Amino acid sequence: MLRKLPEGILKRLGLLSLILALGVTAGRAGSLGTDFQYAVLDNGFRVVLVPRPSSSVVASIVVVGAGLRYETVETNGLSHFLEHLLFNGTEKRTQKELYDEMDLIGGYNNANTGPDYTNFMVLAPTEHISTALDIQADMLFHSTLPPGKLEKERGIVLREIDKDRDQPDAQADRLFKALLFEGTPYAWPILGPRELIASIPREPVYQYYKTYYVPNNMTALIIGNFDTDEMLKLVREKFGRVPPKTVPRLQPVQPRVPSQDRLFKRRFTTKQITLHLGALGGRPVLPDFYAYELATQLLASEEGDWSLSRFLHQRFGGAVVDVSVQYDFHPELTALQVQVTLDTSADVQAVWDATRDFLRKVGEKPISRRELDALRLTLRTAEVLDGERPHHLGILKAPYLAVFGPSILSDYWPGMDAVTPVGVQRAWRQWMAKAHFTGLAAGPLRAGGPSQVSGRKEPEMRVLPNGLTVIVQQDPGAPIFAAHVLVKGRLLVEPPGKDGISILLHELLPRGTRAHPGESFRRALDEIGARVQDTDSPWIPFDDYYTQPDFSFVRFECLDEYRQS
CATH class of the missing domain: 3.30.830.10 (Metalloenzyme, LuxS/M16 peptidase-like)
Structure with a gap:
């Protein structure tokens, strides 16, 4: 919003x-x-x-x-x-x-x-x-x-x-x-x-x-x-005039922590491959929280022995497009989240293995006091600049207030300044010693070996005997089947004195067909998880492409495995 x-x-x-x-x-x-x-x-x-x-x-x-x-x-x-x-x-x-x-x-x-x-x-x-x-x-x-x-x-x-x-x-x-x-x-x-x-x-x-x-x-x-x-x-x-109320007590969070590393793969029709990698940690506890904040910033930096980006670019060259690292914290758990954007030529398995290995061993690499002080100054300067837009600074501080309460505002910088290089190394080794990674490789993947482009074909156009023009775009890597029906010249074909009758027709489409009258039409769609979009939303000003003056438009979508249905 x-x-x-x-x-x-x-x-x-x-x-x-x-x-x-x-x-x-x-x-x-x-x-x-x-x-x-x-x-x-x-x-x-x-x-x-x-x-x-x-x-x-x-x-x-x-x-x-x-x-x-x-x-x-x-x-x-x-x-x-x-x-x-x-x-x-x-x-x-x-x-x-x-x-x-x-x-x-x-x-x-x-x-x-x-x-x-x-x-x-x-x-x-x-x-x-x-x-x-x-x-x-x-x-x-x-x-x-x-x-x-x-x-x-x-x-x-x-x-x-x-x-x-x-x-x-x-x-x-x-x-x-x-x-x-x-x-x-x-x-x-x-x-x-x-x-x-x-x-x-x-x-x-x-x-x-x-x-x-x-x-x-x-x-x-x-x-x-x-x-x-x-x-x-x-x-x-x-x-101060509104009376307080008892807020329900929340049920404890119980994540399903994996017993070993696991990598999932999902094919998407994209130009690049995205490798997501993450590991859960325990409740954010001070002062170790500050050490994890600094460790994640070191991993996210472009230079230095702790830089994940530098390591992956040196190891895989141009196959690595971008690297981001995030420390996610909530009242009862924390998480390391890494996202590596790859060219389609990349060996996803090799990048997954190298990233895990680097994260587990990087805690052994020394950090100089000068490097840590420079990082703290960079972060502090960024906060000064954010302070120029006080509402933006408030947005950035909101997660800290939600998790730690107002005391974090006075404790944060003294806590960050007290962290030593050895403290960062110790905290990181402690986390990685018991961490199990979850990964997701998403993009134009092919089972087995290095990932490749999924083989999207050029569109084909045919005109059926009844005059219907059909354009087919095949993509073997896409999990979705979609049918788009475009009726040209909406205003031109509407009978005189019945302007807008095609809009009424669109409104009636969900009421059923000869094969599936009434509610059976909706049930038939639900059975295959399909959705049909046939009308504009009256509440969304920019949602106006289903019944334009020049055409009418209907969209049908379902999982590819149900397209015959």
Whole structure:
């Protein structure tokens, strides 16, 4: 749910960038450690205040305990669904009034969903922050989830899900997470299953909202130009009047940790091969957490003995296109995630073996104090630059607040600075000694030996005796069968006085056929997991290609093994 920043805000942020470039030192501005105040309101609402006198704007980022970790099989996807729904009206503001009032003050209002939280942010000029906070609190505590708007947002989320399904890279990433985090909510898609989002009624969504959107399940990080005493008073006024509620206790996460390394392969029609590799770790515990943060950054760097990218490029040359390394942390588990993009000429098995071997042995390689200090300075500088956009800094800090709480903001840099080179080596060897890797190779693979292009053929066109033009595009590596039907000249063939009758025809298509009348048509589709798209969504402005003036369009998709059905 990303929106562009208003012009006035951009100008103010630009001024702040200039001020920082001219003289703010990295030590104080880069660390929130000595700059913030922390308070807990009587209703349990936690607030962290970070004054920045040089700024002309204020950002409020509210981290809500609502994400994959809080969901069940029956509610998977509701955290993200609610992120959308809370922009659609409250007890005292319509959707239009929410948008108009924020626009009137030159503010910015947005949100994003993570695995352990949902993040709501407002950004406004200092003189208008009271209005912005009032809108934010109104949305968080008093949204009404209007039924008509619910259907609109349902359509938008379904479109997001369909878009992900149409992107092989997104499919591969989702499959890898399902394998790596098997047995936990983190194996599920943040967007949720299409079938659930398409059919879930308003009541369970509203109950989820009332269960987790309570003040004692929220933390606000407020950054900008303000007096801390006045801001705390304002926060109490806007967020402190809602009573707390008991938040359900979460069931322990119990991942299915593999007993040995395992590599899965999945064919996708892509131009490159992606090798995903990951290993689970235990609960993030301080101070080892800081050592793992630094170790992962060393692995992700372009230079140095710990650089995975340098090692793979030296070993496999141009067959390696890109390498990324990520340290993923949640309240009860951590994970190392590596993604290696390969040319189709690469020997996937050899890259898999070499990557695992490097990760297991790299802890033996010495790290100089100078190298570690340079890395810390780089990370601290990046935080200074992120501080130029306070709402962006809040987004980056949200995972830390969700997992560790506000204390991490004061503990982080002292903890990072206390880590020694030997400490990084020790922590990494300790993890790798008992780690088992899960891998997924996705792309134009061929069973056995080095992967090759899957043999996609040139399209063929034929005209059948009845005049139907058929274009066939074969791809042996694709797991999907799709049939697209295009009817030309829609407006030209519609009878006089019956404009739009083809749209009505599209609406009637799901009602059944001669062979499968009524509900039997839908059941027949469900039996083979097929889906038919025949109408535009009225809730999505850009979804308008099924009934254009020049043509009508119908799409049918199923797994290739069921194409004869």
